[in-house]
Amino acid sequence: MGIIDVISLRKFFPFRRRVFAKQEWLRAVDGVTFSVRDGAVLALVGESGSGKSTVARLVLRLIRPTSGEILFRGTNIQALRGDSLREFRKSVQIIFQDPFASLNPRMTVFDTVSEPLKIHKLCRKEEMKDRVVQLLMSVGLSSDILSHYPHQFSGGQRQRICIARSLAVSPRVLVADEPLSALDVSIQAQILNILQDLQRRSHISFLFISHDLRVVHYFSDEVAVMCLGKIVERAPTNQLFETPLHPYTEELLASAPKLKREPRKRAIVKGDVPSPVDMPPGCSFHPRCPKRFDPCDRFVPELKERDGRLVACHLYR
Ligand SMILES: Nc1ncnc2c1ncn2[C@@H]1O[C@H](COP(=O)(O)OP(=O)(O)OP(=O)(O)O)[C@@H](O)[C@H]1O
Numbered sequence: 001m002g003i004i005d006v007i008s009l010r011k012f013f014p015f016r017r018r019v020f021a022k023q024e025w026l027r028a029v030d031g032v033t034f035s036v037r038d039g040a041v042l043a044l045v046g047e048s049g050s051g052k053s054t055v056a057r058l059v060l061r062l063i064r065p066t067s068g069e070i071l072f073r074g075t076n077i078q079a080l081r082g083d084s085l086r087e088f089r090k091s092v093q094i095i096f097q098d099p100f101a102s103l104n105p106r107m108t109v110f111d112t113v114s115e116p117l118k119i120h121k122l123c124r125k126e127e128m129k130d131r132v133v134q135l136l137m138s139v140g141l142s143s144d145i146l147s148h149y150p151h152q153f154s155g156g157q158r159q160r161i162c163i164a165r166s167l168a169v170s171p172r173v174l175v176a177d178e179p180l181s182a183l184d185v186s187i188q189a190q191i192l193n194i195l196q197d198l199q200r201r202s203h204i205s206f207l208f209i210s211h212d213l214r215v216v217h218y219f220s221d222e223v224a225v226m227c228l229g230k231i232v233e234r235a236p237t238n239q240l241f242e243t244p245l246h247p248y249t250e251e252l253l254a255s256a257p258k259l260k261r262e263p264r265k266r267a268i269v270k271g272d273v274p275s276p277v278d279m280p281p282g283c284s285f286h287p288r289c290p291k292r293f294d295p296c297d298r299f300v301p302e303l304k305e306r307d308g309r310l311v312a313c314h315l316y317r
């Protein structure tokens with residue numbers, strides 16, 4: 001059991017092809033199972049539209065699943081009420097991609113970082129300033145910015161303020177949805193170091209979503225690869241990068257920049273991504289898979305164990 005356990009999770013969104021057409025379902029997340037181990041980093045990777053952010057919103061209880069369960073320390077989060085829900089809201093925090101959009105432009109740094117302390121009554125008034133300064137220092141910011149506003153900072157500094165705010169409630173899990181991708185490349189490493197420091201020193205667990213496979217390789221303990229709403233491979237990070245089993249993972253890794261000098265970019269598999277509203281039959285990767293063979297366009301491969309790892313592909317039967 002992990003600190004977060006996700007079991008057979010599904011999220012379908014209703015849609016219509018035309019105004020009076022019948023309602024259909026877009027299968028954004030389609031039967032996903034994984035655990036975030038206590039103190040560990042689980043990375044979710046996959047192309048745009050594969051369902052990563054939808055998983056993040058489900059885990060944060062921002063949206064309700066169509067079916068399946070999300071357990072926080074063994075309890076279904078949909079069943080949480082009152083104090084236990086407040087405890088969950090404190091324990092599981094988010095770091096967004098765009099630090100500007102997630103800060104209120106009319107609130108000073110002090111107001112922003114102290115707000116969760118006030119809401120959750122975590123700090124006496126006379127100790128508030130010291131606590132805010134301590135939080136800012138933990139993300140490498142100094143105390144002389146307390147009365148400044150978001151527009152006075154760079155993107156990297158704003159992301160540090162967002163992280164300090166998330167840390168105010170002493171979370172156990174941080175859900176980080178592309179926390180680096182809006183930042184300059186030169187700043188990304190600094191923010192990544194802060195996150196790594198938090199994970200090591202404060203034993204915070206991460207559900208870490210990123211398009212940048214080099215960052216995932218560096219930071220995560222385990223990787224779950226998503227393709228059109230499904231996990232197609234799950235493995236410890238080093239094993240996944242050394243010997244990817246699933247052809248989709250192979251293609252993702254092959255498209256990622258290898259050299260340190262190469263600019264960071266999104267890993268993209270060749271060929272058109274099928275629309276999640278017109279899912280191909282069988283393995284959803286088959287129209288683009290260089291290794292497809294007879295059963296691939298007819299039967300959906302299940303996620304099965306192979307050498308202590310999990311892979312959903314007919315090549316491994
Ligand atoms: N509220 C919604 N209503 C309808 N469809 C949605 C909604 N949210 C997401 N989707 C669809 O669900 C699918 C998965 O979206 P999601 O944002 O989870 O992908 P993602 O992996 O995070 O992509 P990206 O890497 O671009 O952020 C997409 O096809 C998206 O259009």
Ligand code: SF4
Binds near residue numbers: 291296
């Ligand atoms: S099941 Fe077939 S099409 Fe799908 S990834 Fe495996 S080999 Fe390719």
Ligand SMILES: [Mg+2]
Binds near residue numbers: 052053054177
């Ligand atoms: Mg997303």
